[in-house]
Amino acid sequence: MAKRIAVLVSGGGTNLQALIDAQARGEIVNGEIAAVIASNPDAYALERAKKAGIPTYVVARKSYPSSQAMTVALVEQLQALHIDLVVLAGFMVILTSEMVQAFPNAILNVHPALIPSFAGPGCYGLHVHEKALEYGVKLSGATVHFVSEECDGGPIVSQKAVEVLPDDTPEILQRRIMENCEWKLLPQAVSLFCQGRLKVEGRTVRILD
Template identity: 75%
Template sequence: MTRIAVLVSGGGTNLQALIDAQGRGELKNGVIAAVISSRADAFALERAARAGIPGYVVSRKDYGSNREMTAALVEQLRGLEIGLVVLAGFLHILTEEMVQAYPNAILNVHPALIPSFCGAGYYGLHVHEKALDYGVKVTGATVHFVNEEPDGGPIVLQKAVDIREDDTPETLQRRVMEQCEWSILPRAVSLFCEGRLHVEGRHVKITEGAVWQ
């Protein structure tokens, strides 16, 4: 059974999608063992408590640099015997020590179809503002492995939605979350825990087998 840690900074909507999937038995061979927040007041910690999942705080303000914070996170994760790290709205840059400690074992969900609208500075509502400003006709979400490059790791899953004429950044953000992120993030986590993801360079191969839809 793979022990999963979910790293958060805010409300935890993607965390809730994972909790709900776990409750339905859809995280095959995995269990959410910890939620670690960069803020003590993050509502995500309340979601974890309601689900009976231990919550922890590793606050950026308690450390002199991102590197020191990353080292503290790695120590916490190792102490909890974590096998998979999921970034679900974690708003801090982690240094290379995290990737070195968990190579091809950190998943992130990004609210766009990578390589579009991604990288440094593309987070939250900004992503959807840029998509609308550019005039693209479809957008969506991507789950990818994390490497040293922001949003640059191998892609695991993607799902798209059409952009509507009357979309605002807020309506688009909500639709991408509900129709894309909340679907592909739990599925990617389950695939990892089942041992069905294999990284070959920039490509992620998914081996055959029964998987929930």
């Protein structure tokens, strides 16, 4: 049985598109994107999903009094859809512990930096790349990790680096990391999960042959 994947989105959905394209090329082995769920009813990612024929749902943050109430509703939606793997792809809501408890080691997130650098609360979107440039790092990149109750603190599945160039702006660096790192790492990690090839041992993730 193919693993059922739900992708959680809030905005444009470029990482979702990378997953859709990888699925179309047959690169997500033993998995299928069964649902795209948005925290924002106007997210363009929903259009990408509809074009690909993927069922869409909205669990809007503003419809709930707290992040916890929204998280509980989201868990109920995911369980009703019999989801095996949850993928956070530019999902801008901090989920509470109910999500991790419902899907232990079954939530993947892609972060646009080499964790533990430029990670944690407040490090999202362009802020990550602004911090990297301010610090003067020579390499940055992306990290795919399992989601734990600590923000950006779960076990690391994969990382990929790119050079930071002298004339980079946050926007230019963001684009290079998306194209060269995020759009490659995330589909690979999803495929490995769906094949049962990711084994979590404490903080370490082993990739099985």
